Amino acid sequence: MDILWSVVWALVSALVVGVLVRRTISVGTGWLRNTVLSLVMGTAIWPITRASYEILGISQDGTIPWLEVSFEAAMIFILLFAWMVVIQMAVLLALELVMPSGTFTTLARAAVRLPSLYRRVSRLSQIQRLLLSHGLSRYMRPRIPSFKVSMREIAQATSEVFAAAGVTFVKLGQFVASRADIVPTEFVEEFSKLQSDVPPVPYSAIEPELVKIWGRPVEEIFAEFSKEPMAAASVAQVHPAVLHDGTEVVVKVQRPHIRRQVKADSDIIHTLAERMENSAGWARKIGVRGIADGFLESLAEELDYRGEIRQTEQLRRAMDPHRRSVVRIPAVYEHLSGERVIVMERMQGVPLSKADAVLGQLSMLARREIARDLFLLVAGQVLETGVFHADLHAGNIVIDDAGRAGLIDFGAVGRLDKRDRRDITLLLLAFERQDSTAATNAIIDIFGMPPEGDTRKIQREVGQLLLQFDAGMPGGSSGLFTALLQFVIDHGFELPPAVGTAFRAISTLEGSLKKLDPEADLLLMVREHMDELLSRTQNLGDAVEGLGLYAAATVPVVAGLPLEISRVVKQLEDGSLDIGMKGLSIDVIRDLVGGVLDQLIQVLVAIALVLAGVVLMAADFGPSLTPALTIFTYFGAWVLLSGFVLAIVVLAPALHQRRFK
Structure with missing residues (x-):
């Protein structure tokens, strides 16, 4: 029965301690660490209390007054319980300094991502070996001022690396070649030669993807479906097919697992771009990071065919229906198309x-x-x-x-x-x-x-x-x-x-x-x-409509000008016109100074309480609370505890600001 009572008491104490700690401070009180420490503290409270009773002479022969607790025993227990709460707060703040909240969660997520992290590191090592083998690594370091860097040399070496690195980097090179407005001519010329010579994916790998997308076998949708693609590119391949009504169509389907590969390579491209721009002047000059970000955004859009479907239909609807033209835009079968496949007229x-x-x-x-x-x-x-x-x-x-x-x-x-x-x-x-x-x-x-x-x-x-x-x-x-x-x-x-x-x-x-x-x-x-x-x-109608919109937007501004001018003149007359400075005002300064002064006062009060508590606890005189404890010593313990609580309350917001900077 004593063991059961001790377990229940430990759980109740842990709950009370945990709630009090979270109510007092919010930094470092993650549910895992707070729960573990609360259980430890809750389990330790009663053994520590019993030992304290024996030291202070409250209990004799180890007997504890369970039902009729004496006044002295209650006072000592309340003091010890309060100190356990303060100790837990201090431990949590110390842990926050060494190991910020979320570390365990981050480690757990990292453990789950270990396989992908391994693939990413392996891929990055492969890219770095390519940089070394093609001699590009020497251009990723700061140069000696007197050494002139050859843009043609860099462009040729980078083009060779991209060609060897695979489809994502080939597409990056092709994207760079299209940015003649910001990229040096040497890069445009060299990257324009890049071509992705990619063999088609076997139909056995494509068919499960199509069945997953459509939710039914390919034979139920098409009367004929060629297993051999008529065209293959780095991201997708195109298969001719015939619908059951005899309409000839083409099916553009994304390569399996291409998104996983692109995602891994995108992280590497972003990392390499940051490294190059931070270490090489020529990379900063042409804005390597901006080019990489633009490419990654473009590639993400390219991998989602829903945008291409909307764009095709938008251009098709925009064609003049009253004008005969020998140029056509294919119709899209939207009910068969989606994020990874497009079915359109051939x-x-x-x-x-x-x-x-x-x-x-x-x-x-x-x-x-x-x-x-x-x-x-x-x-x-x-x-x-x-x-x-x-x-x-x-x-x-x-x-x-x-x-x-x-x-x-x-x-x-x-x-x-x-x-x-x-x-x-x-x-x-x-x-x-x-x-x-x-x-x-x-x-x-x-x-x-x-x-x-x-x-x-x-x-x-x-x-x-x-x-x-x-x-x-x-x-x-x-x-x-x-x-x-x-x-x-x-x-x-x-x-x-x-x-x-x-x-x-x-x-x-x-x-x-x-x-x-x-x-x-x-x-x-x-x-x-x-x-x-x-x-x-x-179009005259558009011009008139635009003029009407402009007038509608301008009239309220013009109508309000006399009132605004009158307000400014009045403020000039009474000297209340405030030109002001953006981001700086009397209120901001007052709040800033007030906050600093409040924290300074709290720190001084906390130091005073700690010193007062130490002095009172050291005083060995006054009425006795127990045979081995005086009132002044007991009261000094409470004053010292108050000083520690105030210090922790002041420190916690500072840790919060440090964490989110």
Whole structure:
């Protein structure tokens, strides 16, 4: 019975101690450590109390008055219980200093992640070996000031490492090659050579993924499904198939386990980018960390096909239904598509990059019609709707024997707001009309004025650029947008990402148009279709609506101006106008000083209580509470305890602030 009573007493004591500790301080009182210490303290309270009773002469022959507790015994027990609470608080704060709250949880999670951590470390070691073997590691250290770093050398070595490191790093290189606005030319040229030569995944590995996505066998959805892919890339592969109603489709399915590989490589890319930018000046100069972050964000979007599905349907709906065009955008079967698979209408034909034989059978009139309709489609996307296909290279344009074309792969899509769309339209018209003033105004409106920019000087240089790209001269507008990008970069303009994407898209389209029609000229097409472009981009109804919105937003501000002016004048008259400083005010200063003074006073009081408690406990005189304990000593123990409690209460917030800094 005594053992059962002791266990119950220990549990009740542990509960009371734990609650009191958590009520007094909040730092370091994690449930695990607080529970363990409460059980220890609760179990130890009664043995310590009995020993204290014997020392102080309260109990004789080990008998304890369970039911009729004496006044002296109760007083000693309450004091000891209070000290156990204070000791537990002090131990918890000491543990917080050495081992902050959450350490055990972190260790437990780390133990669960050990296999993935091992794979990550192994992969990182592999990448570091590649850096060493290709001689790139010497460029990741601070250089001797007199030693000139060769950007071409660095670009070549990095390209070799990316090619050897696998698909994620190849895609990183391809992404870098698309950022000619911020990346040195040497990197763009070397990384543009990167290609991902990836063998297709066997159908036996793809089929379980498709069954898991659709929840039923592939045979129930398709009448035919080719086990051999018609195309394979680093992230996905494409299989031709036929629905039960006879419709030919293509199934773009993500490679199994590609997300796990990309996630591991993404962590490594982020780590390497931080290391390079912290240690190498050339990496800071080109902004390696920003490029890496942009790539990782782009890759995360690419791995979720739902965005591509929305973008494909958005571009398809934006096509003018009243205009006959030989260029089509495939329909998406949304009920069969999702995060890792897309089922869409099959575009007949071959990619423009491999269509020499098909183009050779088409008349020049048919080829020019495809080029014209392709230009009008993309011009409408960029200049009218603001959502456009951002990667129209020859591999993403399909041509068939009948002289029809189709666009594929809508993973890369750009977006432009109304003002940028208007400015790009004006810029094209200004180049077509050789108007340097209008072109300069459009450029400044798009990119802003560079620091210490000279408007007249910029206008003269724009005029020289206009003369190089005249729609009536041999060569015409070939390379216009590439030259514009270089002009913007060379003159220190800030290039908005959306506009940079649009310029690169039009520049890429220009190359595809040239493959269709070697005499295709972007500015001549602008001239031929000027009225149509203007009617689509400068709609009178939109202008009136925009003016109405502007007026609605401006009128309340104008109406409130007299009242605001009157308020400022009144404050000037009575001297109450407060200019103020951001982030600094009398209230802030008062709160800061008040808080410091409060803490200082609490510390001084705590020190005073501790000293007073020590003095009282050392005093060996006064009435006796027990045969071996005086009232002054007992009271001194309480004063000392109060000093410790106050000190802990002051220290706890400081630990809390230290933890969350």
